[in-house]
Amino acid sequence: MRWLAPRTRRICWPFTLALLARFDPEMLEVVLPQPHPCPWDPLLQIGQVAEDALARHWGPGAAAEVMADLLAAADAPPSLLAALQPDWAPGDDGIDAKRREPSLLPVADLRRALLGALANLAAIKLPTDAPSLARTLKEGRDKLQLELPREAFKATLPVLADYVQRGAKRAAGVAEAMLAGK
DSSP, X not given: OXXXXXXXXXXXXXXXXXHHHHTSHHHHTSOXXXXXXXXXXXHHHHHHHHHHHHHHHHOTTHHHHHHHHHHHHTTOOHXXXXXXXXXXXXXXXXXXXXXXXXXOSOHHHHHHHHHHHHHXXXXXXXXXXXXXXXXXXXXXHHHHHHHHHHHHHHHHHHHXXXXXXXXXXXXXXXHHHHHTTX
């Protein structure tokens, strides 16, 4: 019945899955927490481990769905939500798919970085021993499931923007060189 809830209200389940990924045995081998906000490369590495954990337990594509729900509930900027959508959308009739304009944004990496930021922040803010974690979640789950994603995404946005800007400059340089015949 979760699919009947509006996307901005689907926070409990994706938050739980993100926390489970944080406490996955492979994630426990990753050195966490990293400094917050975390640089791009460590975010990708942490996010990849979290994505693998979600895929192992909930199937391929679970990370994309978890991130979409968490971003929507965390009031992420519309530009970020749009960038993380698939490159097709249902047509006006709801049947035919219409392709969007191609994008140079590395959507999978953006998702991984955001998931990595959330896992890293969970490592900073949440206790690791089971009794303390259970008590923390019991007492403040409603608050945590909104605050942790918002804080993680807010701190990660400048890192994401910097990465995208650097990539755009590199792509522009390659395009200029190609036009100049170099």
